[in-house]
Amino acid sequence: MTNLAPLTNHQVRLAARPVGLPTRDGWSFSTEPVTEPSAGGIVIKTLSLSLDPAMRGWMNEGKSYIAPVGIGEVMRAGGIGKVIASANPKFAVDDIVTAGLGVQQYAAFDEAGIKQAGVAKIDLRMGSITQWLNVLGMPGMTGYFGLMDVGQPKAGETVVVSGAAGAVGQTVGQLAKIKGCRVVGIAGGKAKCDWVVNELGFDACIDYKGGSVRDGLKEHCPKGVDIYFDNVGGEILDQVLAKINRKARIIICGAISQYNNTTAIQGPKNYLSLLVNRARMEGIVVFDYADRYPIAIAEMAGYLKDGKMKSKEDIVVGIETFPETLLKLFNGENFGKLVLQVAAE
Numbered sequence: 001m002t003n004l005a006p007l008t009n010h011q012v013r014l015a016a017r018p019v020g021l022p023t024r025d026g027w028s029f030s031t032e033p034v035t036e037p038s039a040g041g042i043v044i045k046t047l048s049l050s051l052d053p054a055m056r057g058w059m060n061e062g063k064s065y066i067a068p069v070g071i072g073e074v075m076r077a078g079g080i081g082k083v084i085a086s087a088n089p090k091f092a093v094d095d096i097v098t099a100g101l102g103v104q105q106y107a108a109f110d111e112a113g114i115k116q117a118g119v120a121k122i123d124l125r126m127g128s129i130t131q132w133l134n135v136l137g138m139p140g141m142t143g144y145f146g147l148m149d150v151g152q153p154k155a156g157e158t159v160v161v162s163g164a165a166g167a168v169g170q171t172v173g174q175l176a177k178i179k180g181c182r183v184v185g186i187a188g189g190k191a192k193c194d195w196v197v198n199e200l201g202f203d204a205c206i207d208y209k210g211g212s213v214r215d216g217l218k219e220h221c222p223k224g225v226d227i228y229f230d231n232v233g234g235e236i237l238d239q240v241l242a243k244i245n246r247k248a249r250i251i252i253c254g255a256i257s258q259y260n261n262t263t264a265i266q267g268p269k270n271y272l273s274l275l276v277n278r279a280r281m282e283g284i285v286v287f288d289y290a291d292r293y294p295i296a297i298a299e300m301a302g303y304l305k306d307g308k309m310k311s312k313e314d315i316v317v318g319i320e321t322f323p324e325t326l327l328k329l330f331n332g333e334n335f336g337k338l339v340l341q342v343a344a345e
Contacts (some may be wrong), residue, residue: 007034040111044081046070074102143171146284155180163231165192166336312336
């Protein structure tokens with residue numbers, strides 16, 4: 001067991017609710033000693049954290065699928081860590097676990113907190129730490145259940161996915177190809193588009209920064225769109241709605257183009273296309289499928305092992321970089337799943 005007495009926990013806390021993009025002055029930085037676990041509890045050393053667009057929504061006051069992060073609270077984040085002290089028979093020192101660790105170097109949980117944080121052991125033989133934050137983690141689970149349960153793909157259908165080079169998008173596109181679909185991505189920049197076509201095997205990718213999305217859809221979806229997995233919202237959603245087929249399924253995963261608006265969120269202007277085409281638009285919140293994660297993890301770990309699926313992560317080192325690293329999500333800088341490495345294993 002690690003001697004905890006000399007250890008200091010560095011934490012990032014939400015200091016103010018952001019208006020528009022969250023800036024460094026909206027965060028506070030605190031330290032506290034790391035103490036021994038309570039009866040039935042554990043202490044985890046954070047190795048890597050998942051940075052996701054959903055974090056922006058968690059900072060806002062108001063009703064949502066999950067309570068907002070409170071002012072003064074450690075910022076919510078999922079991550080991978082190593083158990084360094086345990087007073088719980090289910091966890092041993094050196095176990096590698098996934099959990100809602102928060103943006104901090106160490107996380108301590110009592111017995112009730114272990115369940116609340118979703119602490120679970122992971123097997124690094126199934127995938128690396130960063131893959132457990134990507135394809136085998138929350139983004140991968142979102143992509144899997146959003147596509148398979150909400151989208152219900154059938155071989156030969158055309159699937160369009162926005163944010164194609166991001167964490168969720170890369171999983172959705174590769175999974176759709178495995179299931180026999182034609183897959184068209186939408187991403188920002190030639191490098192990202194080339195990667196999803198040449199490395200991930202998408203049939204085509206539309207560069208929204210380099211040309212017209214409408215023209216790209218016309219060229220690459222000549223038979224229309226059967227499934228649209230939406231990560232961005234806004235104008236791109238409207239342009240895809242203009243191309244949907246009868247009985248199309250639109251999965252609303254996110255709307256990153258709208259998260260930092262200082263004015264009202266732009267909803268779909270072209271929503272009557274849903275009526276005309278008898279189409280369905282449905283949201284996906286990954287936590288609804290938590291009891292089925294092991295099924296999806298086992299399937300996609302097999303694809304990783306067989307080389308049918310690839311996993312790309314954009315890794316930034318250092319908890320002190322959190323405020324600026326988070327912004328990479330909203331200006332399109334990240335290439336692949338954004339991961340904050342807090343400590344080496």
